[in-house]
Amino acid sequence: MLFSGTLPFICDGGKVLVYPLDGSHWLNMKILVEVLHSQGHRITVIRSSTSWYISEFSPYYTSITIKKEQSQNIESQAFMTSFLKRSIEIRRRQGSLWSFLDFYWNLFDMAGETQQDVANMVINIFENKTLIKELHESEYDLCLTDPAFPGGVLLAHYLQLPLVLNTRWTFIAEAHFAIATSPLSYVPQLFSYNSDKMDFFQRINNIICHGMLVYMYYFVSNPPHQAVCNHYFGPDVDVLSLMQGADIWLMRVDFTFEFPRPTMPNVVYIGGFQGKPAKPLPADLEDFMQSSGEHGVVVMTLGTLLGDLGPEISDIIASAFANLPQKFVWRHVGKRPTTLGNNTMLVKWLPQNDILGHPKTKLFMAHGGTNGIYEAIYHGVPILGIPLIFDQYDNMVRMKARGVAEIVEVTTLDVESLTIALKNILDPEKPYKQNMHKLSQIHHDKPMKPIDNAIFWLEYIMRHKGAAHLRTESYKLPWYVYHCLDV
Structure with a gap:
C-alpha cells in the first residue's frame, strides 16, 4: 500500500529522444543517458553513420543512424589535429591585428562548415518521411539535446516535443548569453580571457569579443539553420527563439567554477555531475x-x-x-x-x-x-x-x-x-x-547531487509535459520592445 501511494510521484518509464554531439560533449550526454536508463526510461539516440564516439549499439539506448558520406569536423581526428596546429600557429603571432583577424577567420571557417553539416543532417531527417512517421508514432515525452549545434532544437520543434538542453555552449556563445541578461561590464565573453574583475581596457576587449561572436551568429552560424526554418517552419521562426523557448536548461557549470551572473528560473546548474568516487586502479x-x-x-x-x-x-x-x-x-x-x-x-x-x-x-x-x-x-x-x-x-x-x-x-x-x-x-x-x-x-556541500538534480528535472518535464511557467516570454518580444524603445 505504501509503495502504491508513491506511484503518482514517480515518472513511470518515459521515452526520451536524445540528439547529442560527438566528442567530449557525448561523454557528458552519455552519463545522463545511462542514469535515465537505470531509472527505467527508454532512450533513443540519433547519431550519424560517421560518428566518432557514439556507438550504434548500446545496452542503454536504441540508436537511429543517419547516413552521411562525410564526417563532421568534430567527428574527425584528422581535422581536429589540423585545426589545433593552425590555432597554435596563429597564437604564435598574437598581439597583431592580423593574428586577431586570422584567429576569428579560422574559427568562422570551422564553425560555418560544421553548422552547414548539421543543417544538412536535419534536412535528411525531415525528408525521410518514414523516419519522421516513426518518430511521431513513438510519442516521446521530451527531446534532450546539446544546442552547441542546434539540430536537436530544430527536430524537437518539428515533432512538437518538450525541449531540455544539456548545455554550456550554444551556436552563438556561452549559453547564458542566449537566455539571461549578461552585462559585459562584469560577465566575460568567450575568447576575452577576462575574469569578472575587468579594468577599462579589458572591458573594451570584452565588447570587441562579444561583437565578433554577434557577427558569427548573424553571418556564419545562423544562416544554414535559418534556411531550414524558412523552408519547414516559415520565415517568422528562427532557431535562436526555438532554443530560448526550451523548457529547462541543464547548465554544465556551477558557481564554484563560473563567475556569479544573472540567471533565469528554468536554468538548472549541474556542474560536476560527472563526478564520482575513485575506483581501484589497474x-x-x-x-x-x-x-x-x-x-x-x-x-x-x-x-x-x-x-x-x-x-x-x-x-x-x-x-x-x-x-x-x-x-x-x-x-x-x-x-x-x-x-x-x-x-x-x-x-x-x-x-x-x-x-x-x-x-x-x-x-x-x-x-x-x-x-x-x-x-x-x-x-x-x-x-x-x-x-x-x-x-x-x-x-x-x-x-x-x-x-x-x-x-x-x-x-x-x-x-x-x-x-x-x-x-x-x-x-x-x-x-x-x-x-x-x-x-x-x-x-x-549541496542539498542534492548534480546528477540527481539533472534527473529530477528531466523527469519533472516528463510528468508535467513541459515547464512553461518557468520560461520568460522575453524572447518573443521584438528587440525594440524588449529594450522599451517604443515607450
Missing part, C-alpha cells in the same frame, strides 16, 4: 603510483579531441618532467618523446577520474576542458593548464581566479619555464592545494 598503474613515494604523481592529459602536440612541444614537456622528483602519468598520442625520463609513464588511455582520486596524485596537468576541471575540483587536485583551443583558456582563467591553478602558454613553452611552473604549483608552501581543497568542499 595493478600496473597502481604499482607506478605507489613507487612515487612522498613526492607523488602528476597526471597529464589533453582530453578526447586533442593529444598530439607534435614532437617539438612533446620533447619540451618530457624534459621538464625528467627534471623533477615526481612521477608522471601522461596520456600521450603520437611519436614517443626522445627526451622521456625514467619517471614518466606514457599511456594511450587512462582512467582519469580514478587516477585523480588517488591519494598519490598531486597535480593535474590538462588543456582546460570542463569535464577534467570538474573531476579535479571533485577530488581536490590543483591544475596546471595548457589551454589549446575553444573555451579552454577562458576555463583556466576561472580556475586561476579561484587560486587553484596556473596557466602556461603552449606557444612560448620551454623546458625552464615549464619546470619552474611545475615546481611552483607543487610547492606545499604555496596555497594551491589548500585553495582547491576548500573549493572542493564548497562544490560537495
